Amino acid sequence: MSKLAVDRKYWEPHIELMRRRELEELQLKRLRFILRYVYERSPFYRRKFNELYVKPDDLKKLEDIRKFPFTTKEDLRNYSYPYGGDFLCVPREELICWHMTSGTTGRPTIGPYTFKDYETWMNIMARCLVTVGVRKGDILLNLYGYGLFTGGLGFHQSSHLVGASVIPWGVGRTEALINLMRDFQPTVMTGTPSYQLYILEQMQKQGIEPRKELKLRITIPGAEMWTEETRRRIEDGYGLKEKDGGARNVYGATEMLGPGAGIECEYEQGFHFWTDHIFLEVIDPETLSPVEPGEQGEMVITTMTKEAMPLIRYRTRDITVLDTSGCECGREAFPRCRWIIGRVDDVIHYKGAKIWPSMIHETLLRFPEVLEYQIIVDKSPAGGRFTVRVELDKKRDSTAKREQIIAELRKALIFVTPHVEFVPEGTLPRYEGKARRIIIKEG
Ligand SMILES: [Zn+2]
Numbered sequence: 001m002s003k004l005a006v007d008r009k010y011w012e013p014h015i016e017l018m019r020r021r022e023l024e025e026l027q028l029k030r031l032r033f034i035l036r037y038v039y040e041r042s043p044f045y046r047r048k049f050n051e052l053y054v055k056p057d058d059l060k061k062l063e064d065i066r067k068f069p070f071t072t073k074e075d076l077r078n079y080s081y082p083y084g085g086d087f088l089c090v091p092r093e094e095l096i097c098w099h100m101t102s103g104t105t106g107r108p109t110i111g112p113y114t115f116k117d118y119e120t121w122m123n124i125m126a127r128c129l130v131t132v133g134v135r136k137g138d139i140l141l142n143l144y145g146y147g148l149f150t151g152g153l154g155f156h157q158s159s160h161l162v163g164a165s166v167i168p169w170g171v172g173r174t175e176a177l178i179n180l181m182r183d184f185q186p187t188v189m190t191g192t193p194s195y196q197l198y199i200l201e202q203m204q205k206q207g208i209e210p211r212k213e214l215k216l217r218i219t220i221p222g223a224e225m226w227t228e229e230t231r232r233r234i235e236d237g238y239g240l241k242e243k244d245g246g247a248r249n250v251y252g253a254t255e256m257l258g259p260g261a262g263i264e265c266e267y268e269q270g271f272h273f274w275t276d277h278i279f280l281e282v283i284d285p286e287t288l289s290p291v292e293p294g295e296q297g298e299m300v301i302t303t304m305t306k307e308a309m310p311l312i313r314y315r316t317r318d319i320t321v322l323d324t325s326g327c328e329c330g331r332e333a334f335p336r337c338r339w340i341i342g343r344v345d346d347v348i349h350y351k352g353a354k355i356w357p358s359m360i361h362e363t364l365l366r367f368p369e370v371l372e373y374q375i376i377v378d379k380s381p382a383g384g385r386f387t388v389r390v391e392l393d394k395k396r397d398s399t400a401k402r403e404q405i406i407a408e409l410r411k412a413l414i415f416v417t418p419h420v421e422f423v424p425e426g427t428l429p430r431y432e433g434k435a436r437r438i439i440i441k442e443g
Contacts, residue, residue, distance in 0.1 A: 008135070011127040011162075015276055016331050023333040024062060026276055030304035032059055035068065038310050041089035044079050045312060065279065065302065066290070071314045076255070077107045084112040084309045095308055099150040099254050111150065111254035112308040120305050121257040124274055125158030128263040131272065131331075132248040133218050134188050136163030141181065143191025144223065145171045145433060150258030151223055155190050158260075164188065171195070171433045174202055182208070185215045193221035193230045194435035196247075200237040201371070201430070211239030222250035222259060224434045225342055225358050229365035231268070251340065255314055256301060262337060265329040270336035272327065277305045280335065281313070282322050285344050293324045298344060299337070317344040348377055348438070350386055353415035357438055360388060363412040367405055369396040372428040373437060380443030387419045394425045 010016045018026070035056035038045040048069045049055065058067055079086040083095065096115050100108040113121070134140065140159050144151030152170060159166040167186060169177060178199065189196065196219055203210050210216065216238050221230070226249070234240070234247040249271050252259035261278055262271035273280050282297035283290055291297035299316045319341045326332035341358050348355040357375060364370045369392050376387040388409060392401070406420045429436075 008130050008162075010330075011130040012123075016127070016131075016334070018276075018333045020333040023276060027279055027304070028059075028062055030276075031062070031065060031279060031302065032056065034302070034304045034310050035059055035312070038089060038312060042087055042310075044075070044086035047086075062279075065281065065313065068313055070288075070300065071311050073109065073315070073317065076109045080110050080309070081107045082110070084110055087309045087311075088112065089310065090114055090308050098148075099153075099258060100148050101254050102148070108148075109254055110309070111258065113257070114307045116307045117257065120277070120307075121154065121260065122158045122161055124257070124277060125154050125260040126161040127274070128250060128260045129155075129158055129162045129164070131263050131265050131329075132220060132250075133245060133266060134159070134162055134164050138164040138188050138217075139184060139186040140164045140166045140188040140190070141184075141186035142166055142168055143171060143177075143189060143195055144259075150252070150254050151190070154252070154258040154260060155220075174199060174432060178203055178206070178208070181214060181216075187215050187217045189216055189219045190250075191219075191221065192224050192431070192434050193226040193234065193247075194224065194431040195433060196221055196234050197230070197237070198430045198432060200234070204237075210237060211242070214238065215243070216240065217243040217245035219245075219247045220250050220263075221247055222252070225340060225346070225361065227339060227358060227362040227365065229362055233365065249339070251337065253316065255311055255316070256303060257306065261301070264336075265327060265331065267328055269327065270323055270338040272329075272331050272334040272336055275334060278303050280322075282320065285315075285317075285319075293322045293335070296321050296341065318342075319344060346438075348375070348440070350377055350379070350416055351384070353413075355386075355413060355416060359412050360409065361437075363408050364388075364390065364405070366408070367401070369393050369401055370405070371425060372430065374428050375438045376441070377439070378441045378443065380441065382443075384443065385419055386416050387421055389421045389423050389428060391423050391425060391428045397422075 039049055039056050052069050054067050083092050094114050095112045097113045099111040142155050146152030156166050156168055231247045240246050246268055248264040250259050251262040251271050262273040264271045279302040281300040283300055285298040299318045299320055301314050302312050303310045321338040323336045342356050346357055364373050371393055372391040374389040378385045409418055
């Protein structure tokens with residue numbers, strides 16, 4: 001009998017309910033193992049460790065991980081292509097699949113799997129699904145892309161483990177998708193938050209009332225920056241709370257096996273990070289020293305259970321705030337990460353100021369009248385301009401509202417006075433996959 005999640009609250013209670021001390025012992029054991037493993041097998045890490053004169057045995061306690069070198073995205077670009085390159089710890093013949101990033105900015109980042117990696121990943125993903133509340137009998141509409149992107153397959157295959165039925169839709173053909181949603185009545189939906197909101201908007205245009213006409217209970221938005229305001233819109237729009245569900249954040253990346261490194265429980269207070277598989281540090285991206293829980297910093301991960309291509313102290317470029325105060329769901333040893341505030345690379349540099357797009361996002365979405373927005377940063381030497389284009393619901397548009405939005409944006413941005421442009425309803429682009437709301441003109 002397989003362990004179908006009929007009434008499970010936990011997928012692996014012996015792990016998820018561990019005390020912090022127990023978890024730390026497990027981490028120490030796994031870190032020691034993986035440091036030795038990469039040192040013996042990966043030419044990249046052998047070289048790196050030797051350069052710093054560190055040996056796997058130098059790790060006596062968890063903090064000793066700081067003696068070991070960081071791995072950067074640049075390293076992956078330079079040394080992991082094509083099959084896994086100098087990072088690979090197994091013969092190529094042991095690999096069963098690769099995923100990779102789109103590679104729009106250069107060589108793609110490679111995520112190779114052995115059979116064991118695949119099993120590990122599916123198990124972590126099953127844990128994620130049970131944590132958000134997916135059970136046997138659920139119909140999961142999977143709106144993450146299939147193909148080289150890890151999202152589609154990650155959710156697809158793990159659904160079988162918990163006994164849910166999956167509809168492998170992928171991305172696009174929204175009109176047909178809406179028909180299918182009414183006919184099949186999925187109870188769980190994945191996909192980018194932008195796409196979940198776009199579907200909602202299309203339904204409302206067609207006079208469909210998702211709250212009444214759909215059985216959707218849980219959505220699992222991810223793969224792009226989103227905020228508490230986005231959550232509120234998705235939960236209200238689909239009526240998720242009324243059905244005892246919600247919109248729950250998932251985190252992951254090709255470098256960490258795929259989605260599933262962390263996920264939110266029913267308390268929706270940030271995603272639990274599965275630190276039995278991935279060791280997590282949060283550092284100041286400039287000084288590289290650790291920051292305290294509650295402070296903003298860059299996530300640095302060490303994969304402890306990957307076989308084909310483990311990563312040691314990989315700098316994700318993702319900025320978060322860690323909460324180690326425990327959680328009512330019982331997974332108290334697993335820290336929670338508050339929203340990913342953005343990628344280090346997402347920060348907009350404009351006239352000496354640093355601007356997080358997530359701040360603009362959060363400010364604007366607080367206004368229910370705002371349907372969509374776009375940020376245009378013109379850095380031309382002739383003067384330049386920081387423009388925020390805002391699309392308002394025409395039924396709720398007013399001069400007072402516009403003034404209020406401008407004032408709030410100015411308050412949020414402090415060092416930059418944005419030029420705010422209001423555009424008619426329906427003019428700004430919508431997104432069926434990842435949103436691209438920022439346009440930078442380099443001048
Ligand atoms: Zn929890």
